[in-house]
Amino acid sequence: MRGLVLSFSNQRARVQCEDDHIRSCTIKGKRIRALDGWYNALAAGDHVAVLPISGAEGLIESLLPRKNVFGRYNEKGSADQAFAANIDMVVCVTSTKTPPFRPRFVDRVSVLAEQCGAPFCIVCNKVDLGLDEPIEERLSVFENLGFRVLRSSVAWSLGVDDLRKALLGKIAVFVGQSGAGKSSLINCLIPGATQRIGEVSEKYDRGRHTTTLATMLFSPSEDLRIIDTPGLRMLAIRNIGxxxxxxxxxxxxxxxxxxxxxxxxxxxxxxxxxxxxxxxxxxxxxxxxxxxxxxxxxxxxxxxxxxxxxxxxxxxxxxxxxxxxx
Ligand SMILES: Nc1nc2c(ncn2[C@@H]2O[C@H](COP(=O)(O)OP(=O)(O)O)[C@@H](O)[C@H]2O)c(=O)[nH]1
Ligand SMILES: [Mg+2]
Ligand SMILES: [Zn+2]
The missing domain is CATH 1.10.40.50 (Probable gtpase engc; domain 3)
Known part of the structure; x- marks a missing residue:
């Protein structure tokens, strides 16, 4: 039966199967040949063929063709790393302050989004902390390039409805610096998502690593599907000529x-x-x-x-x- 990979780590995938059971699956034969050379065998959003073992466990027999892949080059592993597959929108979550707005990080994500081929959206969160002129200027540059730009504040419940509308019916991947507010936004958008919210470390002005793997969250009606990714410090770009x-x-x-x-x-x-x-x-x-x-x-x-x-x-x-x- 077909299934949708919700997350993958330690050679085990959580798969939402056609019969609506979420199964913990291992890969038959330990590897998927089509993904040899990748840093990770499967990514959230992958469609797979599953052989059910029970209501809770299964075996992944094969990977169905990917529409697209969003990822980066993993320097430590010297290989391409897929964060998400088959996505409809790449959302870069940034913040006005703590951590500071890093426009060149957004540029890198925009390159990766173009490479993936999915529409790109920038969320500037924490506007309650103040949206300074240089940030506004850079945001308007992004808007003029045709990227969707949304300003939000989880603290003020601002912009969350617009974001929900933009994401409706889509599979989106959230990427951004640790501490920008990805998990906080997801908890607002998907009631019951309970993504762990990290404290922003005062010393380094950035959040601690709280999300350890890319995970797809979805609303009960399944009209929202969001892949939350670990906070990124580094976005190496390698596989472009x-x-x-x-x-x-x-x-x-x-x-x-x-x-x-x-x-x-x-x-x-x-x-x-x-x-x-x-x-x-x-x-x-x-x-x-x-x-x-x-x-x-x-x-x-x-x-x-x-x-x-x-x-x-x-x-x-x-x-x-x-x-x-x-
Ligand atoms: N002032 C303010 N703080 C926020 C906002 N959104 C999130 N935070 C805080 O920022 C910190 C990091 O949030 P988190 O959602 O864990 O960020 P993530 O690492 O991107 O998932 C937490 O302390 C949140 O409470 C916001 O809109 N305004
Ligand atoms: Mg998080
Ligand atoms: Zn030239």
Whole structure:
């Protein structure tokens, strides 16, 4: 029978099966061949064929084709890691303060959302703590790019209804920095979800790790399905070709082919570059371009390890939240 993976960890999946039983399942033969090379064998949102053993246990026989995958490159495991599969919307939950708004983190998530092919939505939570002008400016940049932007406050019960409307009938994945309020929002949206809410550590101004694995939560009527993910500190982007990166920045797409060096332009330094001209003329927001440059440098660096086939250097550029340069 068919089933929907709600979560997966330690080689065991919680699967909502067609007969509405939620079964704890292991994988027949221990591996799914189609997912060899991935960091994790299955992801929340995967459709699988299940052989029921009892009302509570089953065996996963195969993975049904994925519509899309949202994930990142896992640096520790040196492999692609899927957070969620078959999703209709990527929601990046950010906060105005504690943790501070990190626009370049949102840029990275937007690239991953473009790569996944699902619509992208940004939720700016904790507006009760104050929404400063620089944040508003950056949010309007995102809005002008065609991304949906919602402002919310769990403390004030603000914006939650709009978010519910945006998510209705969809499977969404929530990603964001730890402490931004993903679990708090989910608890508002899905009564009884009881996702653990973390304390924001005062010392580091960020939440503790409370969510340990991606889990799909759903409302009793099943009109809302949200995959909550662990708070992310690092979003490495690796599996995009250097020349393809600009295609993941919607503002650069219309300029492709207009650079003096044509398709070989890297948009980093060339004269007659249409992208650089657009940045100078403020048609492309400078900070978005900065994100492009950083991700490109990172891709270039990772390609060099591959070329020389040497081991990953000990000291690599890390893009961490702790880093003010993020
Ligand atoms: N002031 C304020 N605090 C919030 C809001 N939403 C969540 N929090 C707090 O932020 C902390 C982290 O929330 P949590 O939902 O665990 O974040 P997650 O790590 O993204 O899942 C908790 O202490 C929440 O009570 C909000 O809208 N305003
Ligand atoms: Mg959480
Ligand atoms: Zn160019």
């Amino acid at each position: 250097l020349d393809d990166l600009s295609a993941y920045f919607p503002e650069m797409v219309p300029l492709m082919g207009l650079c003096a060096f044509g398709a070989s332009c890297t948009h980093t330094h060339e004269s007659g570059c249409a992208v650089r001209e657009a940045v100078r003329e403020k048609r492309i927001y400078h900070d978005r371009y900065e994100s492009y440059l950083r991700i490109r440098a990172e891709l270039e660096e990772s390609r060099q390890w591959k070329k020389t086939e040497t081991r990953k250097p000990q000291k690599t550029v890390k893009y961490r939240f702790e880093d003010e340069e993020w």
